[in-house]
Amino acid sequence: MTDALDLLSTRRSISAPFLAEPGPDADQLDTLLTIASRVPDHGKLAPWRFILYRGDARRAAGEALAALLVARDPATETRRLDEERGRFARAPLVVGVVSRAAEHVKIPVWEQQLSAGAAAMNLVTAAHAMGFAAQWVSEWCAYDAEAAAILGLRAGERFAGFVHIGTPTVPPQDRPRPALDEIVTDWVPA
Structure with a gap:
């Protein structure tokens, strides 16, 4: 098996709470985002961009x-508020x-939306190739217009997801994958 095939066949997600320091340094981050940008992009539109949440941000x-949750419901449970405070710090x-x-x-x-998904997957795969682990999630704040605006979305944009990247603190676990005979068919003319 080639190195690339080995890389693709061993990639696993590690949940964000199990990703620790160190994360990518500046040069590694530039490499990761450059690779994430090397996706099919019909028309060279770059129909995606990246927002970085790092350090104190x-x-x-x-x-x-x-604060958004408290503004909506002042009785929001402390546990839920603590969860939100730590959502991007995992x-x-x-x-x-x-x-x-x-x-x-x-x-x-x-096609443009698929290109954004491909950028996210390239980012996840590149993180794995670099020795980090990643988890691509969407979470409620990707779909809530006010939350998404707080997180930096502009008019007409939407989150394809959030890719959490760090050093894994647990070994990767495989999960059941679909059997090929359940997801592959041959086209037959009518």
Whole structure:
């Protein structure tokens, strides 16, 4: 098996609470984001961008989400608020992968959205190749318009997800994967 095939066949997600320091340094981060950007992109639109949550900004993002919940419901449980305060501090680095898909005369929105998903997956795979672990999640704040704006979304954008990156503190665990005969068919003419 080639190194690339070995890499792809051994990649596993590690849950964000099990990702610790060190995270990527500046040069590693540049490499990761460059690789994340090397995806199919019909029309060269770059229909995605990245928002970095690192250092103290991770806690500030969590505080802002907690404040939003309190503004909506002052009786929000302390446990829930603590969870929000720590949401972006679970890993050394969180990368918000943003889809900037928009109507285009030639390129369907769906293709642009898929490109953002490919960017997120390239980021996850590159992190694994670099010796880190990652988890790609969406979470409620990706779908809540006020929360997404707090986290840096602009008009017309949406989160493809958040990629948490760090050094794994637990070994990767495999999960059951679908049997190929359940997900693969041959096309047969009618």
